[in-house]
Amino acid sequence: MTPENWLSQNAEKLGSPFEKMFIKQVLTHLPGFDFSHLQAQTPFHDIDGQQRYCDFTYEVPGRCKLVIEIDGFDKRGTGFGMTHEDFLDWQRRHAALVSQGWDVLRFANRDVRDQPERCLQYLSLVMKQTQHGQLNRSDQDTLGELQKSLKGAQAALESAQQKSENLEGALHGAHKHVYTLNRETRTLKTAVWAFAFVIVAALGIFTVKDIFLDRNQVASFTQSVSSDQARPLQPRAYSGAVGGSCANPISWEQASRHIGEKKALIGPVVQVTTREDVNGSPTFITLGAAFPDPSRFAVVIWGSDRSKFQSTLNMGNGLLNREVCVVGEIGEYQGQPQIILTEPDQLAL
Known part of the structure; x- marks a missing residue:
C-alpha cells in the first residue's frame, strides 16, 4: 500500500x-x-x-x-x-x-x-x-540462539522418528494379528467341513449347505477385529457433561463464565503469535476476536512445551479461520480468560 x-x-x-x-x-x-x-x-x-x-x-x-x-x-x-x-x-x-x-x-x-x-x-x-533484537548483540549471543533453535529442531525430529517407529511397530502387530485370525478362520472352516461330512454321511438327512459357515460373516468378523486395532486416540475428556470433551464443547464466548473449571472449548483461530521478547517465549493462539479486543480468548503454549505442538504450529497461517478445540482448566490473566496447553492431547483441529 x-x-x-x-x-x-x-x-x-x-x-x-x-x-x-x-x-x-x-x-x-x-x-x-x-x-x-x-x-x-x-x-x-x-x-x-x-x-x-x-x-x-x-x-x-x-x-x-x-x-x-x-x-x-x-x-x-x-x-x-x-x-x-x-x-x-x-x-x-x-x-x-x-x-x-x-x-x-x-x-x-x-x-x-x-x-x-x-x-x-x-x-x-x-x-x-x-x-x-537488541542493537550491538554480539556474534556469540547470536550463535547461542541459533544453537538453541537447532537443538529444538533436532529434538522435534527425534520425537517424530520415535513416533514413526512406534507406528510401524503397531502396524506390524496389527498385520500379524490379522494373519493369525485368517489362519484360525481357515482351520475353523476345515473343521466345519469335516464335521458336516460326518453328519451327512451318518444321518443322510442334512445337506452340506445347511452346515457351511457363512463366508460373509467370517469376513465381517475379521474386518471388525481389524478395525478395533486401529481406532484413533480421542482428545482428552473430563466428563460427559457440556464442555466435558471435544465431542460436546462450550463456545469460546462462554469461557469467562467458567474460570477455574476444567472444560473443552471450541472457537475459530484469528491470530497465532510467538513472543520471543517475552519471558518464557510464549506462543498465543487467539480464538474468536483479535488482540486487543477484550472479548478474545487466548490459548497459551510456553516455549518449553512448543516442540510438542510443532506439527500444528508449523501450519502457520493455515491455522487461521480453522475451528480448534482445546481442553484444560480455564484461567484468567489481566481480566482475559485463557487455557495453558502442556500436552498435545489438549488440542484438536
Whole structure:
C-alpha cells in the first residue's frame, strides 16, 4: 500500500495536521515501512476498563508491536500546557500501553514540523530493535540462539522418528494379528467341513449347505477385529457433561463464565503469535476476536512445551479461520480468560 492510498483511506481518522505531516515527512522516508500494517486511532482499554485511542499503531505479528504518539504541549488550548490531572492521565495511558506489550514512541509536534530527520532517526533505531533484537548483540549471543533453535529442531525430529517407529511397530502387530485370525478362520472352516461330512454321511438327512459357515460373516468378523486395532486416540475428556470433551464443547464466548473449571472449548483461530521478547517465549493462539479486543480468548503454549505442538504450529497461517478445540482448566490473566496447553492431547483441529 502506498502512502497516498493510506492517507486517502484514513484522512478522517487523523486528529491534527501534525499527524498528516508525520506521515508525509517521516514515515514515507523510512526504508521498508509497510503501510498495510499501519492503523490510525487504534482503540485499547486501560486497567479501569476505560476505552482509549492511540494516534498510530504498527504491528507485524511476531516481529513488531509499536505505538506512535504525536504530542502537543497544550492539548486543551489554554496556553499553559498540561495540568496535574492531564499529566496523571498521560502517565496512566502510557502505562496501559506498555503493560499490554506495546513499545511506545512519542514525538513532539515541533520536532515533526521542524526536525523530521530527528524523528526518522529515532524511529529507525526503534524499528531495528523491535524487529531484530537488541542493537550491538554480539556474534556469540547470536550463535547461542541459533544453537538453541537447532537443538529444538533436532529434538522435534527425534520425537517424530520415535513416533514413526512406534507406528510401524503397531502396524506390524496389527498385520500379524490379522494373519493369525485368517489362519484360525481357515482351520475353523476345515473343521466345519469335516464335521458336516460326518453328519451327512451318518444321518443322510442334512445337506452340506445347511452346515457351511457363512463366508460373509467370517469376513465381517475379521474386518471388525481389524478395525478395533486401529481406532484413533480421542482428545482428552473430563466428563460427559457440556464442555466435558471435544465431542460436546462450550463456545469460546462462554469461557469467562467458567474460570477455574476444567472444560473443552471450541472457537475459530484469528491470530497465532510467538513472543520471543517475552519471558518464557510464549506462543498465543487467539480464538474468536483479535488482540486487543477484550472479548478474545487466548490459548497459551510456553516455549518449553512448543516442540510438542510443532506439527500444528508449523501450519502457520493455515491455522487461521480453522475451528480448534482445546481442553484444560480455564484461567484468567489481566481480566482475559485463557487455557495453558502442556500436552498435545489438549488440542484438536
